[in-house]
Amino acid sequence: MTEQEFSLPQSATRPVGDTELASLVSQAKLATLGMLLAGVAHEINTPLGAINSNHDVLRRAMSKLQDILADEVVDEDELEEVRRIVRALDAILRVNDIAVERMATLVGSLRSFGRLDRAPIDWADLHEGIDSTLAILGHETRAVTVERRFGVLPPVRCHPDQLNQVWMNLILNAAQAMPDGGALTIETEHHDDRVRLVFGDEGCGIPAAAQAQIFEGGFTTKQRRIGMGLGLLISRRIVEHHRGIIAVESEPGSGSRFTVTLPVSGP
Amino acid sequence: MEDKGQGLVFVVDDEEMVALAIQSFLQLDTDYGVRTFTSPAAALEVVELERPGVIIADFMMPGMDGITFLRHCRDVDPFGTRILLTGYAGKENAIRAINEAGLYYYLEKPWSNDHLKLVVRNGMERSALFNELDTRIAALEDANQELEDLRRRLIAAFL
Numbered sequence: 001m002t003e004q005e006f007s008l009p010q011s012a013t014r015p016v017g018d019t020e021l022a023s024l025v026s027q028a029k030l031a032t033l034g035m036l037l038a039g040v041a042h043e044i045n046t047p048l049g050a051i052n053s054n055h056d057v058l059r060r061a062m063s064k065l066q067d068i069l070a071d072e073v074v075d076e077d078e079l080e081e082v083r084r085i086v087r088a089l090d091a092i093l094r095v096n097d098i099a100v101e102r103m104a105t106l107v108g109s110l111r112s113f114g115r116l117d118r119a120p121i122d123w124a125d126l127h128e129g130i131d132s133t134l135a136i137l138g139h140e141t142r143a144v145t146v147e148r149r150f151g152v153l154p155p156v157r158c159h160p161d162q163l164n165q166v167w168m169n170l171i172l173n174a175a176q177a178m179p180d181g182g183a184l185t186i187e188t189e190h191h192d193d194r195v196r197l198v199f200g201d202e203g204c205g206i207p208a209a210a211q212a213q214i215f216e217g218g219f220t221t222k223q224r225r226i227g228m229g230l231g232l233l234i235s236r237r238i239v240e241h242h243r244g245i246i247a248v249e250s251e252p253g254s255g256s257r258f259t260v261t262l263p264v265s266g267p
Numbered sequence: 268m269e270d271k272g273q274g275l276v277f278v279v280d281d282e283e284m285v286a287l288a289i290q291s292f293l294q295l296d297t298d299y300g301v302r303t304f305t306s307p308a309a310a311l312e313v314v315e316l317e318r319p320g321v322i323i324a325d326f327m328m329p330g331m332d333g334i335t336f337l338r339h340c341r342d343v344d345p346f347g348t349r350i351l352l353t354g355y356a357g358k359e360n361a362i363r364a365i366n367e368a369g370l371y372y373y374l375e376k377p378w379s380n381d382h383l384k385l386v387v388r389n390g391m392e393r394s395a396l397f398n399e400l401d402t403r404i405a406a407l408e409d410a411n412q413e414l415e416d417l418r419r420r421l422i423a424a425f426l
Binding site: 042045046047048049050052053054056057060061064084085087088091092094095098099102142143145181 | 287290
């Protein structure tokens with residue numbers, strides 16, 4: 001991409017009222033909330049299932065050990081049984097480590113995604129926002145291989161929760177364009193007073209005629225979902241509110257690349 | 268009689284923690300051998316050689332879903348017992364699993380270890396019985412063939 005394409009247009013920003021934007025963002029949040037909750041519930045279910053099983057194994061192991069120790073003498077067979085129990089305990093400790101860490105990361109990501117503890121406008125690490133968005137979308141992006149090609153980004157002044165909404169829309173779209181798997185590549189770079197984030201997928205692509213419409217709202221190819229066709233419109237509004245631009249390049253059959261360019265100094 | 272692998276369980280889940288939790292439990296509480304796989308393709312490579320009596324597979328796995336995996340397992344070893352262990356696969360997929368992969372049991376996560384043990388034990392017995400039946404039928408066919416040969420020779424000798 002050339003330096004010219006990387007620069008921001010001076011007057012492309014369409015004025016979007018804060019109230020209007022906030023209302024669109026909350027609409028989109030509501031529309032995706034149910035899906036997100038189902039996904040997060042599924043993501044928590046896995047480590048929970050492992051810990052639940054391990055807790056039961058602990059109880060059984062304890063009871064076996066108590067039985068063995070109830071005898072005055074511990075014979076060779078019982079000693080072998082103790083070794084077997086210790087091996088099982090060792091394995092469940094390792095699993096619990098992984099499971100607890102997974103749940104802690106998920107909860108941390110939810111907190112970070114919702115920005116419950118931060119000012120609405122803040123100097124934020126965009127990578128953190130992308131990572132927490134990816135974490136809570138783990139269920140939706142399961143079939144997809146995510147490749148992070150993160151550069152070094154400075155803190156960017158922004159509404160972090162709004163930008164997270166943009167990352168969520170772009171990541172979800174990419175995942176839904178590749179139901180049978182493929183690579184989602186997220187590239188970030190910093191150039192002077194701007195940052196650029198590129199979300200590239202290997203999905204079905206967008207026909208040239210549709211590329212102009214997708215940011216206008218009401219455009220969707222997805223069925224049976226409430227609130228569809230708003231994701232990219234909202235994303236565009238949010239990006240423009242941050243005095244940035246969002247653009248797409250796509251070749252039907254070989255995937256799409258969404259590029260978001262933002263000024264570091266924010267809205 | 269070939270009984271290799273009759274006490275062997277394969278656990279296939281892309282989430283290693285699930286596979287390891289089940290392995291720990293079965294190793295503590297049963298005498299079955301347990302092998303875990305996080306990739307269905309890797310499990311398929313050895314399924315023919317090791318002929319596990321019971322295969323437990325997750326449904327949603329990258330690369331190959333659990334039903335497709337179990338269907339391949341059935342092609343390789345029709346007598347093995349196939350169990351789907353899943354968070355939520357939906358009714359359509361449950362039906363698909365039964366019809367396409369000859370599913371023996373559909374277990375939901377989170378699972379109860381007691382229930383899992385019961386299902387695995389019954390599944391293991393079922394596979395052993397199928398294998399035994401197959402061996403007996405083969406022996407019966409051999410005996411039949413022998414008898415037939417004998418009859419022919421007798422007839423040939425006396426005619």
